[in-house]
Amino acid sequence: MGTTQLESVPEPKYWHLKTVLSEALDSEFSVGEILPNERDLAARFGVARATLRQALEQLELEGRLQRRRGVGTTVAPPRMGVAVGSRQHAWPDAGDDWQAVDCTVTAPPAAVAAALETGPDEAVHTVRRSRVSHGQPVAAELLYVPASSVPALSAIDAPSGPARARGVLRELQRLELDGRESAVELGSARAEDAKELDRLPGAPVLVVTTRFLVEGRVAALSVATYRADTCRLTFGDAGGVVIDEGPERRAS
Template sequence: MGTTQLETVPEPKYLHLKTVLSEALDSEFSVGEILPNERDLAARFGVARATLRQALEQLELEGRLQRRRGVGTTVAPPRVGVALGTGRQTWPGTGDDAWQPMDCERAVPPAPVAAALDTGTDEVHLVRRFRMSQGRRVATELLYIPAASVPDLSAIDAPSGPARARAVLRELQRLELDRQDRAVELGSAGAEDAKELDRLPGSPVLVVTTRFTVRGRTAALGVATYRADTCRLTFGDTPDVEIHHDPERRAS
């Protein structure tokens, strides 16, 4: 790596440095590669370490970098595409579903979920799943499934765990799905989600709520929490469209 000095620019120095660093990531580093330490980077670009940290923090928020305990700052893999509005109607756990079941238990859902499912204070099946990408957990999901949607579970022996979760999803797939509707909002990670996703509490997340409808009633409700720094939303039937960080490049 050569030496590059920043010229005087009208924008804040850390924002200009972020642009310069982003170009260096595209041209000089590969996914998973560890960046030089802060002292060396600050010397290369002729900035104070405080300015460098601001730029690195911005790149981390944008998902270009990730900081790993005991490893350092590495180049992050591409973001995971979260497909929305494609018209594809499928039950969770069907086909090439990227989610992995973690657990299943009976629980009374939060009041807003109970109202959406029209279950009152009755317990529902709560399926917990997670999604991995490039060896890291990028999302967790809670699936709330009323007992009425999976009435034949009494013959299944597994009381909890991944086996129970898979059994619940198999029974759910016996129903004829009318439609699924999704809503997305930006949120902040609570203590439990932060622990599951290896983020600090309050870190930005994308919350995707999916309602599965059968014969005009809500048969299941899913609440998925994605790390905002590792995921991107996709619409339509072309999820592989990617915009390069260099604005002069074309989308591929």
């Protein structure tokens, strides 16, 4: 007696801790509420702070918690659905949620040049945009457009900055799009993107790479990094049927 189980498969402490905390979040906390600080929590569960942090990190990765240095740990709202490529045959969204930040003309990174199938020397417009949803920054995008894709642009010779960025986008819309191909993968935020996303460098992000095709060529390449903690990327094309957005939690 005493011990009910031999613990033949000893679960890691942080894993068990995560389960306990997760259940507590469901039953005893509401969105936005702040948790006790890490030192107190660790003491309460009788573990080292590092162990507790391992559990918190997982919960943050799953979008259940939000931690901010100097502030505290709060219960995160359910992830927001963010439409990505809902219209398969559309150019980059230029809706209210996207905002052009800057535009420069540089030689792109080698990997980008390869994907664009351009020579390493060809000039490429690099448009920086940020996306806001529900009042929060959710994505930072770099849109690479070979100068040859928007020949009219060189004549305009708009100054660098948002104005030029909008010019590039405007010129792009005029091309007839054959199709686009997207890929999603996990990454970690570069320092530059992290700042725009209001996260620390290295924060987990979903990187969406999209190739825009015109006449069999890649006319533009978009690399968008979405906050993985707050976003659920939706790729819906439900034949026009609208499905409501419930505050569902993933089954576990």
